[in-house]
Amino acid sequence: MGFESFLFYVFALVTLWAAGMVITRRNPVHAVLFLVLAFFSSAALWLLLEAEFLGIVLVLVYVGAVMVLFLFVVMMLDIDIAALRAGFIRALPLGLIVAGVMAVEIFLVVGPANFGLSVFPAPEAAAADASNARDLGLLLYTVYVYPVEIAAVILLVAIIAAIHLALRRRPDNKSVDPARQVRVKRGSDRVRLVKMAPEARESFVRVATTEKRENP
Amino acid sequence: MIELWNALPVVIQILLKITAILLPLLALVAYYTYAERKVIGYMQIRVGPNRVGWRGLLQPIADAVKLMMKEIVIPTKADKTLFLMAPMIAIAPAMAAWAVFPFDEGLVLSDINAGLLYVLALSSLGVYGIIIAGWASNSRYALLGSMRSAAQIVSYEIAMGFALVGVLVAAGSLNLGDIVDAQRGSALTWFWLPLLPLFGVYLISGVAETNRAPFDVAEGESEIVAGFHVEYSGMGFAVFFLAEYANMILISALTALLFMGGWLSPLPHAWVEGTWLLDDGFHWLLLKTFFFMFLFLWLRATFPRYRYDQIMRLGWKVFIPITIVWILVVALAVVYRLPPWWSA
Secondary structure (H helix, E strand, O other), rough: OHHHHHHHHHHHHHHHHHHHHHHHHOOOOHHHHHHHHHHHHHHHHHOOOOOOHHHHHHHHHHHHHHHHHHHHHHHHHOHHHHHHOHHHHHHHHHHHHHHHHHHHHHHHOOOHHOOOHHHHHHHHHHOOOOOOOHHHHHHHHOOHHHHHHHHHHHHHHHHHHHHHHHHOOOOOOOOOOOHHOOOOOOOOOOOOOOOOOOHHHHHHHHHHHHHHOOOO | OOHHHHHHHHHHHHHHHHHHHHHHHHHHHHHHHHHHHHHHHHHHHOOOOOOHHHHHHHHHHHHHHHHOOOOOOOOOOOOHHHHEEEEHHHHHHHHHHHHHHOEEEEEEOOOOOOHHHHHHHOOOOOOHHHHHHHHOOHHHHEEEEEEEHHHHHHHHHHHHHHHHHHHHHHHHOOOOHHHHOOOOOOOOOOOOOHHHHHHHHHHHHHHHHHHOOOOOOOOHHHOOOHHHHOOOOOOHHHHHHHHHHHHHHHHHHHHHHHOOOOOOOOOOOOOOOOOOOOOOOOOHHHHHHHHHHHHHHHHHOOOOOOHHHHHHHHHHHHHHHHHHHHHHHHHHHHHOOOOOOOOO
């Protein structure tokens, strides 16, 4: 067993273990952190496949951005774990059947009949200076340019829809408009000067003395 | 000597190289804290630390000894494993990112093609240390601090990533060494000039990413005590401190590398070739890095803290539009071979 296959088995085992922990941990924050570990070790597996661009992007996008937001939400929510776990045994048979069907389907599609060594011979290792990002970019923006553009448009629509759903103009919102804040000049805009007639000092003294006399 | 080096197993060679990078880095971090206290002291017409050693030069060592001797307090009901893991998660990416950093022509631990992407991916992992620390401490202040910092880091990462997209469009490569090579010429052909808006965005986002003043709402000592690391004592706190300063050094060094020509001399190559000190070399990179490191301290001594909604507005409504527009400008300049940067 070479060093490379040793690495493969280590990362594959870590991925499987972490994925198992995701669905068995009681604490949702722990589950999310194990999901992060699963993503991380799958990124390492992609690196072993010489897909370094995809592997690093997996870390950058899923681990660095998506899972951070996930963790953010899970920490803020007060999740009732007992209610979530109720009925586990009752749902278990159905869950096992669905999982079994899915495993068989995946095996039929990507199993040795379609992707075995007899159908696809093992690819040769790329040269050390082969640029994965460059090859991928050339393919994406020439051969696959229409799928890329369509995916981009769909994502744009999703962004606009999400913003539209989340953006409610609430009447009691007290947000400040920075442009108006900046426009404020010294003096007239900031303070209101009120002219008052001066009060005589004498009257104060007289009031004080009369008060004193009334309370011996 | 070289024969002895080649006779060593590859693993040992790599370990020795890692040590050669990390030991000076940690020493630099220690003296960066000293420099911060001195620089800010003089800016505020104080003297700063001046008791331990000549002019206080042994102060960082005294601090390190003090922190190591202190008891590590673990709060009740804290998630013990995560509480202890958080500082390590914070410091690991700050150290690992140096693996692809070229210090001079060809002087790099791992010369990978996707170097810039690797640095970006690793710097996006640093936030986990902060979030986990805030959550595992079982403290309201710590959780508030980590929430603030998570939102801030995620927002500014986008602007930072887009600024780096501009750099890689300009250089046509993700390899950090090639990016420096693409800036060859003089101080006027470095990327700071054609990418001036991106340079500004990158630098300011870098300050925000490292949670430094004026973007240090994650610590906000006047509102939430000390933010995410309020429950940490002794070495736990020290490791967070190390991670923050290592990240500042990394951002400074990357700015020098990506926008200021790295180890290239500011004078045209033909004038300085073969001359002592003026020629390209590691010392130029060091000088530029030190300038940006000083800038971090200067900013802290100068500006008051941003308000939280202003931070979000700056990140989303100012920086991201600027970067998107300028990426388009740079792409057009590269396609139409705008001289003097892309004339060849």
